[in-house]
Amino acid sequence: MQRVAPGSQAEQVGRLLIAAVLVVFAPQLPFGNYLIYPFMILGTWFHEMGHGLTAILFGYDFERLLIYSTGSGLAESSMPADASRFSRAMIAAGGPLGPSIIGSALILASAKARFWRPALITLSLIITISTVIWVRSTTGWIVLPAIAVGLALLAWKASFGWVRFALQFLGMLAALSMFMSWDYLFMEQANIGGQLILSDTGAIEANLFLPHWFWAIALIATATLMIGTSLRYALREDGSGAGWS
Template sequence: MRVRISHDARPQAMTLLAAAVISIVLWFIPFAEVLTYPFRIFVTFIHEGGHAIAALLTGNSVGSLSVAMNASGETYTTQGGLVSQTFVASAGYLGSMAFGGLLLVLIRKAIAARIVLIGSAAVIFALTLIYGILTPIFSWGVLSGIPFTFLAGASLSVGLVALAKFASARVVTFFVSFLAVQCVLNALLDLKTVFFLSSPFATRVPTDAVNMANATGIPAFIWATIWIAIALAILTLAMRIYVVTRDSRIQPDLRFEEIPRS
């Protein structure tokens, strides 16, 4: 079926491009990581949440989820069979990419940006409360990560809700695009790092790819390559939905702005 760039998607594409350019420029500005630090923590929550959700979907249990000040994270789960381990290990990086793509799709499908932000806040709050605090306390989870995980999760949740409530529609819409870009770019950068760390000539560092290599016997760099390919496929699909429409009988595209609610 023939496809074309939707005319009304062009302003959305420009908004997304601006968010991407700003994100990349910040990489080259000294000390700009201070500005992007909350976004890195957000992506870490999504990454670790991906592991936790995948564990639950494959019949395992989650012992704890924690986020550290250096934006790293850990999720402790019970281990199932090979298929379960593969799904759980893959769900971190691919979950971050999928979440970023989902943000783009939601606002493209006329879901109000404010609702998207509040939904994101709810996700962070649920991960923090259930797996960052309650589960470690009442099970075999690790307790040392609770203080910062609580502080980071609560701050992000409150910040996202406050932004959704008090910021203008244009600011909220741009922020959702920027958040989506951060999820996507951080997932790709992390996968690039994992790929190089998985090289046979690199110093052995514990990563999800190394965990998969230990479980399957398949080299870590192959797992990293597979994840990169899947991540790019997810990104391609999300971008296609975001800016492209089909020449068939579909609902007309909607503008990239809030829909008035009655």
């Protein structure tokens, strides 16, 4: 049997497949839900930060970010009563698209060795800063700093191969989180923190036109395009210096 060359495209495909399998199937393993729990919280953070940062891009105030122990979350923003329907719809769309944007960026970063450690350190810093400024829930205060410390230690101490795999795993986690919440995208309303509120696609429908399921399909198509493009680019690179040791 021919051995896969370190840094080859075959090895990169294998690593990405392993990352995807871990993301999708880890919850099915014994105690898998406990193993994946911190990453479920991180996926919620990706989503809610997407809402909050989109609000900031439109000139509104990102007030706070709540993450519940169930893994659901809420990003609260303040905006004037006369805020445009378009901006409200884009803030709603920022949540589902946020993880795909971050996931695509991490997958792209995994293509170049010089970005591997800086990407993990940057993500660790962003998690830390966002926790201080916006996170206002006990679950977020406990889990997010622990993840930030873990990422910083990984970037500092781990071998290049493990750093790269961490980037690919986190990239696939973020990228696939939308697809793992497939049912939520096709709901018009959802129960978040004990409150029945409009889902993201329901909010887009309320502010623009066409039914919520149309916007669910549009968001999925956009996310698929972003992720596919990032994977295509990452798999073109040679991945030199990517040994596990």
